[in-house]
Amino acid sequence: MTSFLNAKELREQASLAELLSRLGFEPVRRSGKELMYLSMLRDSDSAPSFAVNDQLGFWFDHGTGKGGTIIDFGIAFWPKLTFSEVIEKLQTASNATGTPRMSVTRMSIQGKLDRERHYTVDGTKDIGTHPAITSYLKNRGVFDIARNYLREVYYTVKDERGVGRSFFAAGLKNDDEGWEVRSLYFKGCLGKKGITTIPVDPKRVVVFEGFINALSWLHHNRKAGDSLIILNSLSLLDRAIEKAKQFSTINIYFDRDKAGFQASKDFIKILPYASDRSSAFENYNDYNDKLVAEMRSLVVNETSQKIKRGR
Numbered sequence: 001m002t003s004f005l006n007a008k009e010l011r012e013q014a015s016l017a018e019l020l021s022r023l024g025f026e027p028v029r030r031s032g033k034e035l036m037y038l039s040m041l042r043d044s045d046s047a048p049s050f051a052v053n054d055q056l057g058f059w060f061d062h063g064t065g066k067g068g069t070i071i072d073f074g075i076a077f078w079p080k081l082t083f084s085e086v087i088e089k090l091q092t093a094s095n096a097t098g099t100p101r102m103s104v105t106r107m108s109i110q111g112k113l114d115r116e117r118h119y120t121v122d123g124t125k126d127i128g129t130h131p132a133i134t135s136y137l138k139n140r141g142v143f144d145i146a147r148n149y150l151r152e153v154y155y156t157v158k159d160e161r162g163v164g165r166s167f168f169a170a171g172l173k174n175d176d177e178g179w180e181v182r183s184l185y186f187k188g189c190l191g192k193k194g195i196t197t198i199p200v201d202p203k204r205v206v207v208f209e210g211f212i213n214a215l216s217w218l219h220h221n222r223k224a225g226d227s228l229i230i231l232n233s234l235s236l237l238d239r240a241i242e243k244a245k246q247f248s249t250i251n252i253y254f255d256r257d258k259a260g261f262q263a264s265k266d267f268i269k270i271l272p273y274a275s276d277r278s279s280a281f282e283n284y285n286d287y288n289d290k291l292v293a294e295m296r297s298l299v300v301n302e303t304s305q306k307i308k309r310g311r
Contacts, residue, residue, distance in 0.1 A: 016070045017054040071235030079258030083266045124151040141291040142215035172211045180232045198228040205247040216287040250274035255286045
């Protein structure tokens with residue numbers, strides 16, 4: 001009898017590199033600890049831009065700027081399937097070799113321990129301390145609002161020889177005490193992956209895929225007063241739905257792509273009174289895309305006015 005990994009076990013134990021191999025995709029080259037592939041999520045990739053760090057359990061597609069866990073990959077790779085159907089696909093693929101569950105678990109426990117030793121969080125500081133983090137958040141249009149929600153996270157990553165390199169990023173703590181971190185060059189999680197809830201109103205909640213989009217919404221709705229649920233990964237959709245059940249008014253602002261639309265449908269299927277509000281950034285992929293476009297338009301208009309006055 002085949003023993004399947006559940007969604008949580010898939011996130012923590014299943015190997016993305018093994019899954020890709022079973023799907024017929026092999027790495028073109030290795031870059032440090034990352035395996036580089038021609039992106040199977042885009043038809044136009046001519047140079048390897050899809051990175052997999054199997055030790056940390058994350059992938060990142062440099063062409064789209066998106067990444068995440070093995071479940072996020074499944075959602076992106078099979079965009080027409082529901083969340084539960086994606087899990088079934090991944091379960092089947094993760095057991096494709098007939099490996100006994102106990103053997104997989106033993107290997108994954110060691111892998112998990114390796115991941116925990118791979119980095120250390122050295123400390124945090126107020127937003128606005130490091131100029132590179134400040135520049136990143138200003139370019140995303142959320143620096144001012146970020147001061148109220150984020151921290152600058154400083155961490156060290158060790159290589160196989162035990163040599164450490166220092167890094168920094170803007171970070172938001174999730175409900176499992178992990179840090180969801182973002183910088184110009186990295187998107188990931190330090191510690192246990194989890195959703196982030198910010199309680200404000202006990203009845204109203206807004207739901208987002210990531211914290212940059214949540215901050216973008218807050219930039220436009222500073223006095224709204226709604227509670228927030230941030231998935232930090234579409235693979236945590238089930239947890240977000242469970243948390244949202246305590247609210248009577250639910251507004252969803254997922255990305256306007258295949259994965260986001262499907263996640264919204266899955267969400268509303270379980271909680272029919274929830275509303276898809278992504279039309280607020282129609283013609284854009286996500287809320288931050290809209291905010292950045294507005295910023296650029298404002299700069300162009302101001303420059304144009306200065307030129308006119310100079311004449």
